[in-house]
Amino acid sequence: MLKLSDYVFQFLKKKGVEYAFMLPGGGAMHLDDSLGKSGIQYVCTLHEQAAAIAAEAYAQHTNKIGVCLTTSGPGATNAITGVTAGWIDSTPMFIISGQAKRADLIGNTGVRQIGSQEVQIIDMVRPITKYAVQVMDPARIRYHMERAYHEAVTGRPGPVWLSIPLDVQAAMIEPDELEAYIEEPEVKPDLTEIITKTVALLKQAKKPVILAGNGIKLANAADDFYRLLEVLPIPVLTTWKTIDMLGEDDELYVGHPGGMGDRGANLILQSADALISIGSRLDTSLTAFNEAHFGMSAQKIVVDIDQHELDRMKLTQVEAMQACDAGDYIRSLFDTVATDDEINQQIENWKSWNMYGHMLRKKYPSVTDAHRKVQGVVSAYYFTELLCQHTTVQDVIVPESSGAAGEITYQAFSPKRGQKMKNAAGLGSMGFGLPYSIGACLANERRRTVLINGDGAFQMNIQELETIVRLQLPVKIFIWNNQGYASIRSMQNNNFGGFQVASGESSGLSMPDTVKVAEAYGLKTFRIMNKQQLEEQIDNVLNTEGPVLCELMISPDETVSPRTKTIVHEDGTMESYPLEKMWPDVD
Structure with a gap:
């Protein structure tokens, strides 16, 4: 027999978890004790928000799951801001919070609280997690742990949350008799059409660019991306999340566009005749709230793992969109272009375009x-x-x-x-x-x-x-x-x-x-x-x-410059300037 709280952290230890960020509390006392004995290094922050943020940072930097442990009630609610960031950033996080014992839970009574420090945390966090559940049956702990972990790290990654009542934490279980979670087989989309359209667009393009998004990192495909650039040497723009993928002195790096991006990168983006966006959700800070004008001269190929992101985009001149893993797309594109003679012939034609991109960045430096x-x-x-x-x-x-x-x-x-x-x-x-x-x-x-x-x-x-x-x-x-x-x-x-x-x-x-x-x-x-x-x-x-x-x-009056501007009209409506028209105006 094994105490359930011990099982929780033994499970995470076997998954390779090295650190857990936490702040202790009575509502999680068995979980706290088990974490301390698990061999996982625990880092005690002085606020649960900080614990969740540190867990998100750890996960972003390692592409491994970030673990956060809090007590019930205010301890759990304090972690919500950090988990919200993980949801938006597609960061794999595993949050475990304590809860009042089962006999003291609100259930369907309609009252606001029964147990000590009880809040209905799962109802609060369900919109910002991929899987959130209160563990009521100790015999289901294996199922919930396996499913939560699977959800956190597969597809578009994100946070998961288990709330575990005190008496469930303390329950004795027989690990070999627990119900398992059966993963459904992954069905990957056929990429033939999107690859065919990408190659056809590249063969016609005189001024192509790649926008490298965070999906490349989340897919652990950075090395595959570098290999692709060796056979497809076209200028690369990065997002805030991928600014560290290429160095300033990389031959193909031409900056990071956006409402507060660098002016040269914006001009390159808006001058391109072909845009291949890989793993970027094209958020409003990147498009400057003006999706229809984003990459205004370019035919576009857009790849993102989340179909919902593709469905909400209001881009123009879209050649093709595909919901798929960025790594799968990159590897498939490499296999096709590496042996394509027409693409090889295009490479020489793209060199002057790449030089033009570097010229623009030198002409409009961010630091003057x-x-x-x-x-x-x-x-x-x-x-x-x-x-x-x-x-x-x-x-x-x-x-x-x-x-x-x-x-x-x-x-x-x-x-x-x-x-x-x-x-x-x-x-x-x-x-x-x-x-x-x-x-x-x-x-x-x-x-x-x-x-x-x-x-x-x-x-x-x-x-x-x-x-x-x-x-x-x-x-x-x-x-x-x-x-x-x-x-x-x-x-x-x-x-x-x-x-x-x-x-x-x-x-x-x-x-x-x-x-x-x-x-x-x-x-x-x-x-x-x-x-x-x-x-x-x-x-x-x-x-x-x-x-x-x-x-x-720092000078108290120094502000972000250049940047795109938004004009508020007399009727309250707002108009955003396109990326190529950054403030202040320049020649």
Whole structure:
């Protein structure tokens, strides 16, 4: 006989789970005890939201399942934001929460609560999970564990959630007698038509581009993609999720488009006559809320694993769409084009187009001399340029998931191939950076991890400084002090004539002394006031051993530029400019 809670973590251990992120509680006491004895390394964060975020980061960086354990009630609800990010990012996560014992559950009584800290968590999380169930019958635990794990890692990955009542956690079971989950055979689509149409389009194309989406990574197909580029050397655009797939010096890399992408990449995208989108859901930040104008001159091939994503797209000039695994498509395309003589003849014709793409990116750089000449404070753009120069391919880069610290970093960063750079931009929640850096650092065997965080977002999970210090993680934290919510101020200035609400000290918002707070937690600290100090100190910050926090005094008025603009008309309707018309205007 075996205690059910022991079975849960023995199951995950056998699946190769190395870390679980958690915060203990009475409603999960048997689960907590079993995790502690399982051989899985548990990381205790100081808030359940942070535990879920760290689990998502770990899963994003490893393509393995991220495990999070919480107690019942508020412990479970606190994790919802991190799980929502995993749902949007297609991240495989396994959430386990405690629950009041079965005799104390609400059931169908219509009341709001019976058990201690009881909430109907499964009803809350069902829309943001692939599988969510409250385990009422101990004999079904194997079925639920096997099915949940299968759902999390197959098809379009995503979070799953099991709520386990206290008496079920403590139940004794006979593992050999448990009901199993029988997986249905996977039926893969026939790719003949989409491959045929792709090849036909390429044979006609004079200015083709590939948009490489996160589906390539989720399919573990990055190496297959690189192999495809060897026989199909056409320019590649990346998304925020795939910015680290190619380096700035890769011959075929021509940038990352979007409403806050780089101008050169947008011009290349809008000039292309053929667009092959692989594994990207073409979200609104990429299309700048203007799908019909996205890739306006291009015939399009669109591949995504989720038919629902394809069905909602409002693209024009679509040659073909296919719901399939990105890796299957890439491998099939490679097998076809590798021996196609007409494609080989086209390669020479595409070289001038690729050179044109590189010319546009050099003509419209994200970091300019104006940024480099800023005095008295630090330019966020110049800092990003210096950070690129002073980090290595071994470093892990974590931009905050919301606000200027994320937006400017992604726009201006020049990646090195192999350098990990990720966040949770799909949800775009403030407060993700610090806990995300914990999961990212552990996922990458404690490699140096560089966090770029705004002073506002940093406050939302600042308690995780203690976790970083306790674990002695080599996280180098750069805090952009731009006096509160710079992105909100910019939005208010652009839309409300400069009238500001809760975005800075003059409008009701203030921030503590970040350096003093960090020192109280035991971090080594720096404060950089201007360009000269930045140039002198950036290496010291990066190379100081252990956890480090450096506050940068960023210009409070520096905003994301260039970017596409949205105009609000007098009747309240909104009009988004197309990608090729970024603000400010240029020749």
